Amino acid sequence: MLKYEPGSTVVHALDPRTKLAVQAGFAVAAFAHTTPRGLAVLTAIALGFVGAARLSPLGTLVELRFVLPILIAAPLLEGLTFGWPWFSLAQARFPALASYRVLLILFVSAAYVHTTPTRESRAAVQWLIPGKPGQFLGMGVAVVFRFLPVIVDDLVRAREAMHARLGTERPLAERIRIVATAGLRRVFARADALSLALRARCFAWNPTLPRLSLGWWDVPGMALGLALVGSAVIGSV
Amino acid sequence: MSADTHDVDLVGEEVVENVARAALFAALMGAFAYVSFPNPFSPAPVTLQVLGVFLAGIFLGPVWGGASLVVYLVAGAVGAPVFSGGAAGLGHLVGSNAGYLISWPVAAFVVGAIVHGGLTVGDPRAVGSVRLVGAMVLATALIYAFGIAGLMIVLGMGPVAAFTAGAAAFIPAEAFKIAAAVGIVRSDAFIAE
Numbered sequence: 001m002l003k004y005e006p007g008s009t010v011v012h013a014l015d016p017r018t019k020l021a022v023q024a025g026f027a028v029a030a031f032a033h034t035t036p037r038g039l040a041v042l043t044a045i046a047l048g049f050v051g052a053a054r055l056s057p058l059g060t061l062v063e064l065r066f067v068l069p070i071l072i073a074a075p076l077l078e079g080l081t082f083g084w085p086w087f088s089l090a091q092a093r094f095p096a097l098a099s100y101r102v103l104l105i106l107f108v109s110a111a112y113v114h115t116t117p118t119r120e121s122r123a124a125v126q127w128l129i130p131g132k133p134g135q136f137l138g139m140g141v142a143v144v145f146r147f148l149p150v151i152v153d154d155l156v157r158a159r160e161a162m163h164a165r166l167g168t169e170r171p172l173a174e175r176i177r178i179v180a181t182a183g184l185r186r187v188f189a190r191a192d193a194l195s196l197a198l199r200a201r202c203f204a205w206n207p208t209l210p211r212l213s214l215g216w217w218d219v220p221g222m223a224l225g226l227a228l229v230g231s232a233v234i235g236s237v
Numbered sequence: 238m239s240a241d242t243h244d245v246d247l248v249g250e251e252v253v254e255n256v257a258r259a260a261l262f263a264a265l266m267g268a269f270a271y272v273s274f275p276n277p278f279s280p281a282p283v284t285l286q287v288l289g290v291f292l293a294g295i296f297l298g299p300v301w302g303g304a305s306l307v308v309y310l311v312a313g314a315v316g317a318p319v320f321s322g323g324a325a326g327l328g329h330l331v332g333s334n335a336g337y338l339i340s341w342p343v344a345a346f347v348v349g350a351i352v353h354g355g356l357t358v359g360d361p362r363a364v365g366s367v368r369l370v371g372a373m374v375l376a377t378a379l380i381y382a383f384g385i386a387g388l389m390i391v392l393g394m395g396p397v398a399a400f401t402a403g404a405a406a407f408i409p410a411e412a413f414k415i416a417a418a419v420g421i422v423r424s425d426a427f428i429a430e
Contacts, residue, residue, distance in 0.1 A: 020327070023327045067322075070403070071333060074398070109327045113315075137311050144263050148317060151261075155272050172277065174417075179272060183265055187261045202245065203253055
């Protein structure tokens with residue numbers, strides 16, 4: 001699964017804000033330059049970013065398998081015509097380019113996920129959204145990372161228990177209800193325990209976070225992010 | 238950023254509880270992405286995520302339910318594997334599923350606002366079935382409208398192709414989730430506070 005792996009690559013060393021700027025700039029540029037030439041340049045940038053993060057492009061493609069069906073279906077469906085020749089390349093052209101640009105955007109964000117630890121992402125979120133809303137989001141993000149595997153296990157256990165009791169013979173709505181009820185029960189119980197623990201530890205709106213600082217490598221990174229946005233602005237004028 | 242030890246701003250008691258619930262509910266939404274059931278109507282399996290959107294509105298109310306879904310989106314954007322199929326990354330918020338994802342906080346708010354008749358959270362068991370089902374049907378329509386618009390904008394598809402690929406195969410299964418949500422509310426398993 002695509003997740004953070006510690007490492008010593010240039011991309012790991014970048015400030016999370018720089019990586020977010022590159023992703024945002026890349027997305028804006030990809031939407032502005034959805035042409036074969038534009039996408040060729042962006043492919044080089046995306047592969048360079050993924051390569052610098054020491055992430056295998058093929059492995060990343062396998063990770064993205066759940067979005068591939070719709071990306072492939074879009075140009076195929078759009079190209080279909082009623083009557084001869086049944087398929088129009090001209091109609092399928094733009095959706096094909098659009099699907100490809102989504103794939104590139106997902107590649108760049110995969111490099112971010114692979115190289116950025118949760119605490120840095122949290123600090124970046126709270127830098128971007130100051131005050132209590134940012135603090136709430138940052139804390140929520142940390143809780144999601146911590147509790148996701150636990151709750152997935154809860155649901156798997158509920159499902160196995162249901163199967164062991166011939167649950168597969170029950171109607172679909174009933175099965176969904178059983179698994180979701182078990183999940184909800186556990187979530188509320190865990191939320192109560194968590195809120196008690198948070199209050200016991202003086203849960204505050206202003207805790208201490210890791211200090212974010214830009215390094216020398218962030219200069220070209222930020223410049224790339226800005227250049228991509230700039231290219232979109234210039235392209236649209 | 239300096240270590241702030243002199244001026245601690247504690248989170249209020251009630252807010253702590255709502256924050257913990259909203260955050261854990263966001264994790265549940267992520268866990269729902271890993272659970273799928275075979276769909277009797279189409280080859281696309283049924284995942285429980287839309288059910289999570291309904292339940293967020295019903296049990297957390299419009300404000301905290303919507304906030305919980307925003308936490309879910311931000312967590313997925315910064316790398317928690319919570320999007321469908323265990324995917325993660327900011328790219329998904331501008332990718333082919335962007336419309337669906339962005340609609341979820343709005344849909345949870347709408348379900349909560351209709352079920353509770355405003356911004357304050359009451360007991361969902363006291364709500365009539367027509368109101369409950371109506372809220373979820375409206376939310377489903379909203380989710381698919383956003384989802385189809387997303388496919389049209391991001392992938393450049395026409396409305397017919399977007400509906401065929403992004404909604405036709407999935408909409409019938411939503412009836413099961415609505416039925417399951419009504420069953421959960423009526424089961425007396427939870428007492429909302």
